[in-house]
Amino acid sequence: MRRRTLSSILYLEKIRSAPDEVRKIYTALEERPLERTCIRRTQCCRFQLTGEIPYITRGEALLAATALRATGRKQLPVRSDHACPFLSDSTNSCLIYSDRPFACRTHYCDAAGGRRPRKEILDLIHRLEDLDASLNGRGPISLPTAMPEALSIVRSS
Numbered sequence: 480m481r482r483r484t485l486s487s488i489l490y491l492e493k494i495r496s497a498p499d500e501v502r503k504i505y506t507a508l509e510e511r512p513l514e515r516t517c518i519r520r521t522q523c524c525r526f527q528l529t530g531e532i533p534y535i536t537r538g539e540a541l542l543a544a545t546a547l548r549a550t551g552r553k554q555l556p557v558r559s560d561h562a563c564p565f566l567s568d569s570t571n572s573c574l575i576y577s578d579r580p581f582a583c584r585t586h587y588c589d590a591a592g593g594r595r596p597r598k599e600i601l602d603l604i605h606r607l608e609d610l611d612a613s614l615n616g617r618g619p620i621s622l623p624t625a626m627p628e629a630l631s632i633v634r635s636s
């Protein structure tokens with residue numbers, strides 16, 4: 480029988496609580512009095528058009544993986560057009576919209592209000608980075624790169 484060490488048990492607990500921690504940070508962002516209106520145009524989800532890809536921390540990736548699994552999917556959808564893998568082909572909407580990454584909420588889209596000034600959200604970025612470090616993350620990495628590992632962690636936790 481395989482035995483778990485105390486440190487591996489604590490790490491597992493961190494993995495399991497990470498999605499809720501990240502949701503708290505997203506909620507804190509939504510409570511900021513910063514003008515922003517996303518009407519789900521999904522233009523920013525088409526990386527081939529914008530030339531920009533969201534970079535996400537490990538906690539965000541774990542939340543996105545958890546949200547994807549909640550839709551009944553076990554694998555990341557494959558897109559041949561280099562759009563975000565979370566952009567549904569059939570509904571043309573984000574599969575994990577309520578749990579979408581921080582960058583999707585703060586960057587990219589001019590129609591939604593443009594980039595949020597970094598100084599106004601720096602404390603929240605630091606919270607995401609601190610959580611990333613506690614989860615042995617490697618700092619923000621591109622969403623398509625981060626997701627396979629996050630799905631594998633969520634599957635085995």
Ligand code: SF4
Binds near residue numbers: 576
């Ligand atoms: S996670 Fe959702 S909102 Fe963000 S780029 Fe992908 S499809 Fe768009």
